[in-house]
Amino acid sequence: MxxxxxxxxxxxxxxxxxxxxxxxxxxRHYRLMEVCGGHTHAIYRFGLKxxxxxxxxxxxxxxxxxxxxxxxxxxxxxxxAKDPDVVFTAFGDMMRVPGVQGSPLEHKARGRxxxxxxxxxxxxxxxxASPEKHVMFFAIGFETTAPSTALTIMRARAEGLHNFSVFCxxxxxxxxxxxxxxxxxxxxxxxxxxxxxxxxxxCRPYEWIAANEHKPIVVSGFEPLDMLQSIVMLLxxxxxxxxxxxNQYKRVVPWEGNRAALKAMNEVFQLRPxxxxxxxxxxxxxxxxxxxxxxxxxxxQRFNVPGVRVTDPKAAQCGxxxxxxxxPAQCKLFGKECTPEHPVGALMVSSExxxxxxxxxxxxxxxxxxxxxxx
Amino acid sequence: xxxxxxxTTPNVRFREPQIEMAHGAGGIASRRLVEGLFAPLLxxxxxxxxxxxxSVEIGGVRMAMTTDSFVVKPLRFPGGSIGELxxxxxxxxxxxxxxxxxxxxxxxxxxxxxxxxxxxxxVRAMSSAAQQAGVAVVGGDTKVVEHGKADxxxxxxxxxxxxxxxxxIDARTVRPGDKVLLSGPIGDHGITILLARGELDxxxxxxxxxxxxxxxxxxxxxxxxxxxxxxxDPTRGGxxxxxxxxxxxxxxxxxxxxxxxxxxxxxxxxxxxxGLDPLxxxxxxxxLAVVAPEYADAAYNALCQTPGGEGAxxxxxxxxxxxxxxxxxxxxxxxxxxxxxxxxxxxxxx
Numbered sequence: 001m002x003x004x005x006x007x008x009x010x011x012x013x014x015x016x017x018x019x020x021x022x023x024x025x026x027x028r029h030y031r032l033m034e035v036c037g038g039h040t041h042a043i044y045r046f047g048l049k050x051x052x053x054x055x056x057x058x059x060x061x062x063x064x065x066x067x068x069x070x071x072x073x074x075x076x077x078x079x080x081a082k083d084p085d086v087v088f089t090a091f092g093d094m095m096r097v098p099g100v101q102g103s104p105l106e107h108k109a110r111g112r113x114x115x116x117x118x119x120x121x122x123x124x125x126x127x128x129a130s131p132e133k134h135v136m137f138f139a140i141g142f143e144t145t146a147p148s149t150a151l152t153i154m155r156a157r158a159e160g161l162h163n164f165s166v167f168c169x170x171x172x173x174x175x176x177x178x179x180x181x182x183x184x185x186x187x188x189x190x191x192x193x194x195x196x197x198x199x200x201x202x203c204r205p206y207e208w209i210a211a212n213e214h215k216p217i218v219v220s221g222f223e224p225l226d227m228l229q230s231i232v233m234l235l236x237x238x239x240x241x242x243x244x245x246x247n248q249y250k251r252v253v254p255w256e257g258n259r260a261a262l263k264a265m266n267e268v269f270q271l272r273p274x275x276x277x278x279x280x281x282x283x284x285x286x287x288x289x290x291x292x293x294x295x296x297x298x299x300x301q302r303f304n305v306p307g308v309r310v311t312d313p314k315a316a317q318c319g320x321x322x323x324x325x326x327x328p329a330q331c332k333l334f335g336k337e338c339t340p341e342h343p344v345g346a347l348m349v350s351s352e353x354x355x356x357x358x359x360x361x362x363x364x365x366x367x368x369x370x371x372x373x374x375x
Numbered sequence: 376x377x378x379x380x381x382x383t384t385p386n387v388r389f390r391e392p393q394i395e396m397a398h399g400a401g402g403i404a405s406r407r408l409v410e411g412l413f414a415p416l417l418x419x420x421x422x423x424x425x426x427x428x429x430s431v432e433i434g435g436v437r438m439a440m441t442t443d444s445f446v447v448k449p450l451r452f453p454g455g456s457i458g459e460l461x462x463x464x465x466x467x468x469x470x471x472x473x474x475x476x477x478x479x480x481x482x483x484x485x486x487x488x489x490x491x492x493x494x495x496x497x498v499r500a501m502s503s504a505a506q507q508a509g510v511a512v513v514g515g516d517t518k519v520v521e522h523g524k525a526d527x528x529x530x531x532x533x534x535x536x537x538x539x540x541x542x543x544i545d546a547r548t549v550r551p552g553d554k555v556l557l558s559g560p561i562g563d564h565g566i567t568i569l570l571a572r573g574e575l576d577x578x579x580x581x582x583x584x585x586x587x588x589x590x591x592x593x594x595x596x597x598x599x600x601x602x603x604x605x606x607x608d609p610t611r612g613g614x615x616x617x618x619x620x621x622x623x624x625x626x627x628x629x630x631x632x633x634x635x636x637x638x639x640x641x642x643x644x645x646x647x648x649x650g651l652d653p654l655x656x657x658x659x660x661x662x663l664a665v666v667a668p669e670y671a672d673a674a675y676n677a678l679c680q681t682p683g684g685e686g687a688x689x690x691x692x693x694x695x696x697x698x699x700x701x702x703x704x705x706x707x708x709x710x711x712x713x714x715x716x717x718x719x720x721x722x723x724x725x
Contacts, residue, residue, distance in 0.1 A: 001640050004647060010706035017707070047709025109395045118649075224707075340714075341403055361711040 003251075007223030008046075016228040017051045023235040030056045031187060032234060033324055035177060036194035037064030038222050040354050044361035046224040056231070059324035060354035062176045063194050065141045066093050067322065067346045067353045068277045069169055072308035074099035077138045077167045078107050079306050080299060087113045087130070089123040090138040091145075097349045100310055104138075120152035120166070127156075127164035134163045136299050139170055144196040146170040146288060147261035150268035153290065153297045167299040168290050171275065173197050174205050175286035179277075181213055185325050190234045192227065193219035195249045200265075202257025206245045214243040221249040268294050278312065278346055279319035318345040321354060328358040335359060386415050401611030401657075402716035406620070426544065427607060428472035428536070439474035441465060442533040448526050450493065452571035454563075454582025457530060458500030460659060463585050464610070465534040466508045470589040471606040471662050473544045473596070474536030476508060481515035484529040488522040497528065508587035510534065539593065541600040546624035548604045553693040554671035555629065556664045558591055558678060559584070559686035561614055562642040565656035570645065577648065579641040584660035591684045595664065598677040602670025608662045612716040614690075615654035617663055618701045619715040629701045631691040631713075654703075655716045665693065 024030060034040060040060045043049060049058070062068055078099055081088035088104060095105045095116060108114035113133075117123045120137050127135035139149045149166060156164045173194060180186055193206055198219045206217050216237035220230035230248045237243065247253055268291060275287030290298035299305070312318055316333050320326040328334055328347070338344035340356050347353035389411030397404035428441035443464045447457045462479065469476040481501070485494065505512050563584040570577055588608060596603060605625075609617040614636075622629045631654075638646075638653045646653050666674045671689065678684040697712070704710045 001643055001647075004643075013707040044711060047703075047705060047711045050709045051707060105397075106395060109393065224709075360714055 004223065007221070007225040009225070013051075013224055013228060016225060016232060019232050020056070020228060020235060021053050023232065023239060024053045024056055025239075026053075026055065028055065030235070030238070031059055031189050031324075032056065032192060032231065033059040033061045033180070033188050033190075034192040034220075034227075035061035035063045035173065036192075036197065037067065037350065037353065038196060039192055039194070039220065039227060040064070040357050042222050042224070042227060044357040047361070048224060048227060049362070052231070058192075059188065060321075060328075060357075061191075061324065062180060062277070062280065062322050063142065063173060063197070064347070064350050064353050065145075065169075065171065066097055066350040067318075068171065068176070068279065069097070069140060069346065070276045070278045071099055071310040071312070071346075073169055074104075075101055075308040075310070076305045077136070077299075078102075078104060078112075079308070080136055080167070080303050081107060081112045081114060083134075084113070085133055087115060087126065087133050087135045088138060089115050089117045089126065089135060091118070091140065092116050093350055094138060094140060096343075097346055098343060100308070120149045121155070124152050124156055124161070124164055127161055128159070131163060134165070136165050136167055138167045142171055142173045142194070142197045143200040143261075143265070146269065147200060147258070147264050150264040153268050153294055154264065156297055157294065162296070165297050165299040165302050166290065167305075168269075168288060170269065170288040171277070172271075172286055172288065173201070175283050176277065176280065177209065179280050179283050179286075180323055181209070181215075183323050183325075186323060188215060188324070189238060190215050191217040192230050192234070193217045193245075195219060195221050195226075195253060198247075198249065198253045198257070200258050200261045203245050203247050203253065203255050204257070210243045210245050216243050216246075218246045218248050219253055221252065267291075276309075279322035281319075313344055316345045318347055321345075321347055328355040331355070387412055388415070400716065402616055403714075405612075406715070426472055427468040428474065428534075430472075437538055439469050439472045439536045439538060440534070441468040441472070442531065443468060444529060444531040446526065446529050447568070449568075449571055450497065450527055452567055452583055454567060455585040455659070456497060456500050457528065458497035459504040459585050461530040461532045462501050462504035462508060462510070462512075463587050463659060465532040466504075466510055466587045466589060467608045467659075467662070469534050469536035470587065470592045471544070471608050472536070472538075473542035473592075473603065473606065474538050475593070476510040476534055476536045476587075476589060478511050478513045479505065479532050479534040481512060482531040482533075483515065483517045484525055484531075485517065485519045486522055486525040486527055487519055489527050493527065497530075501530075504587075508589060539596045539600065542596055542603055544603065544606055546605050546621055549621065549625040549627060549665050549693055550604075550667070551627060551693050551695050552668050553604060553665045554668055554675075554689055555618070555631070555691040555693065556666060556671070556675060556678065557614070557637065557688050557690040558588060558661045558663075558684060560637040560639050560642070561609070561658055561661060562638055562646065562653040562656035564659040565613070566642045566645045568657075569649075577645055579645060581639070581641050581645075584658055586660035586683065588660060588662045591678055591681050592662065592664075594677045594681040594684070595674045599666060599670035599674035602667035602674065603664060604667060605665040606662055609658050611657050613653070613655040613657060614663065615652070615701065615713045616715045619713075621663075621665065622699050622701050625693075626698055628694045628697045628699070629691060630694055631701060631703045633703050633705045635688050635690050637686055637688050652713070654713055663690070 123137040218230040218233045269288035271285045272287045274284045295301045317331040343349045347355035398408045428439040445461045466476040567583045607617040678687040
C-alpha cells in the first residue's frame with residue numbers, strides 16, 4: 001500500500017536503527033518526549049522499543065485528547081443525553097471513557113440514544129435527517145480535529161439548522177507543552193513533535209521551545225520509519241549541541257500550517273481563559289470555546305450543564321504519568337485496579353493513552369510468563 | 376446462627392450488575408460471562424473444553440453439536456446476508472470442530488411489519504447456502520415480536536455433525552513447535568459490514584467472505600488428520616481473539632509473523648484510516664488451524680490445492696513463551712503482545 005509500505009520496509013528500518021545506535025553516546029541517558037498519543041500508539045504497535053538502544057528513553061506526552069479530558073466533562077455531556085429527545089454523538093475514541101455515571105457505551109446500554117460518528121459532519125447529517133431530535137456532538141481533540149468542528153458549525157449556520165449543537169472540549173497543544181516544561185520534576189532532552197496537529201498549526205509555534213528552552217524538536221510522521229528518522233534528527237542535533245525546529249513529516253506538514261483551517265477555527269472559536277486538564281490541572285488559555293456569535297450551536301450556552309467536577313482517585317497517578325515523571329507501570333493502580341477493561345484513569349482507555357498502550361503491548365510481554373489463567 | 380452452605384452450589388464468578396454490549400462482542404467480556412455464569416450453572420462437566428461445538432454421545436456414537444444466533448445490521452451486505460451467515464456460521468462451527476455438518480434446525484424471531492419480500496429473500500439465501508454446504512435443514516420454529524423490538528429479524532441455527540475419521544480437536548493437545556495455519560485473507564467480513572452501514576463514506580470494492588469452510592477442512596483432514604490439534608473460525612473478535620483463547624487454553628505462547636498476515640489492500644486501507652487492527656476484525660469464511668510440525672506441509676499443501684484455499688498461509692508457530700499470550704513479531708525485530716478485543720472495535724479518529 002502506497003505511503004505505508006515504504007515506511008515499514010524492514011531493511012531501511014534496520015539501517016536507521018543502526019544509525020541511531022551509532023549516534024547515541026553510550027555514556028549518556030537520553031529522554032525524548034513524544035508529545036502525541038498517535039506516536040505513543042505507534043511505538044508500541046510496531047515494537048520500536050525493542051530496536052532502540054536501552055539508554056534512549058521515550059517519555060509519553062500529553063497529546064492524547066481523550067486522556068486529558070477531565071471526568072466531569074463526560075458526565076456533563078452525558079447529562080444532556082438523559083433527555084430522550086437528545087442524541088449524544090461522539091468519536092469512537094470517547095465511547096469507553098468512564099464518567100462517574102458510566103461511559104457513553106454504558107449509557108447506550110441503559111437505553112440512551114448514544115451514537116458513534118466518524119466526523120462532526122456526520123452528526124450534522126443526522127440532525128438534518130431527524131428534525132424531531134436534537135443532535136449534540138461531543139467534540140474532543142487538539143487543533144487536529146477542531147477545524148472540522150468549526151466548519152461543521154459554520155455549515156449548520158449556513159443551512160439554518162436549529163437542532164444541532166456542539167459540546168466543545170477542544171484543547172490546544174502549545175500550552176500543554178509549556179506546562180510540561182514548567183514542571184520542576186521534568187528533565188527532557190528533546191521532543192518528537194506532533195504530526196497531525198502540525199498539519200494545522202505548522203511548525204512556527206514550536207520555535208520558542210528551541211529558542212528559549214534550548215530543546216530540539218522534530219515534527220514527525222507516524223510510521224515506524226518516520227519515528228526512527230525523527231530520532232536520528234534529534235540525536236544529530238543533540239550531538240552537535242544544537243536546538244532547532246525540524247520537519248520530518250514534510251510530505252504532510254507545511255511549515256506555515258493550514259491557513260484555511262486556522263481561519264475557520266478563529267471564526268468559530270475563542271480561547272477560554274482557563275481549562276482543566278486531567279492530570280495537569282488548570283492551564284490558562286489552553287482550550288477553545290464557541291464564540292457568542294455562534295452561541296446557538298454551543299451546548300453549554302444552550303442547555304443547563306450541571307458543571308460536574310470530579311477529582312481523580314487519590315491513588316491514581318495519571319498526572320505524573322502524563323508529565324512523564326512516572327512510567328505507566330510505576331503507578332500504584334496499574335494492572336491491578338486499573339486495566340483497559342476497567343479503567344480508573346483515562347490513560348488506560350484510549351489506545352493512544354500511554355497506560356493502555358503499555359498494558360496491551362508491553363506489560364503483558366513482561367509478565368506473560370508468570371500469568372496464570374483460570375482454567 | 377448456622378450458615379448452611381450447599382456444597383453443590385456452582386462457582387458463579389460473574390459479578391457484573393448488568394449486561395453490556397461488550398458481553399456479546401466475542402472478546403474478554405463474553406468469555407467472562409460464559410465461564411463465570413453459563414458454564415458453572417448450565418454445563419455438566421466441571422472443566423468443559425470451550426470449543427465451537429459440543430461433543431455429545433448418542434447410542435455410542437460421538438456427534439458434534441452447536442448453536443448460534445445471528446443479529447446483523449444491515450440484513451444484506453456485499454457478498455452475503457443474514458440468511459447465508461446463519462447457515463454458514465453453524466456449518467463452520469461444526470467444521471472447525473472436525474465434524475461434517477449433517478443437519479440444521481432454524482429458529483426465526485421476526486418483527487411485526489417485516490415485508491414478506493425481505494423474509495423470502497433470506498429464506499432463499501439460507502436454502503442455497505445449505506445446498507452449497509451439503510447440509511439438510513430439518514426443522515424450525517417462528518416467533519413474532521412487536522414492531523420495534525427487533526432489527527427486522529433474528530435467526531438462530533442449531534446444527535449437528537459427524538466427526539471426520541481420526542480427528543481430535545482439543546487445545547490441550549497443542550505442543551511447542553506446532554505450526555499455525557490460516558486459510559486466507561482476513562477482515563473482509565467485518566470491514567464490509569462496517570462500510571455497508573453507510574456511515575463512513577468510504578467506498579471499497581469489498582465483499583464479505585461468508586462461505587462454508589468444510590471443503591477446505593475435509594481436504595486438510597484427508598492428508599493430515601492425525602496432526603490436526605486445534606481449529607477455530609475467527610469470527611467476532613477476529614484472529615487475535617481466537618489465538619488468545621488458544622493461548623490461554625493451552626498455556627503456551629502463540630507467535631504470529633506480522634509479514635505473513637494476509638490482508639487485502641482495501642481492508643488494510645480502511646483499517647489504517649479508522650485506526651483498527653485487522654487482527655481484531657471479524658471473518659465469516661476463514662479458519663485457523665494448529666498442526667503438528669510433521670504434518671504442517673501436508674496440511675498446508677492440501678489447503679492450497681483446494682479451491683478457495685489458495686490464499687492460505689503459515690501464520691506462525693507455538694512456543695513455550697510468552698505463556699498464555701499471543702506475540703506478533705516483525706521482520707525488523709520489533710514485537711508486540713496482541714490481546715483479545717475489549718468490547719467492540721471502535722474506530723480511532725483523533
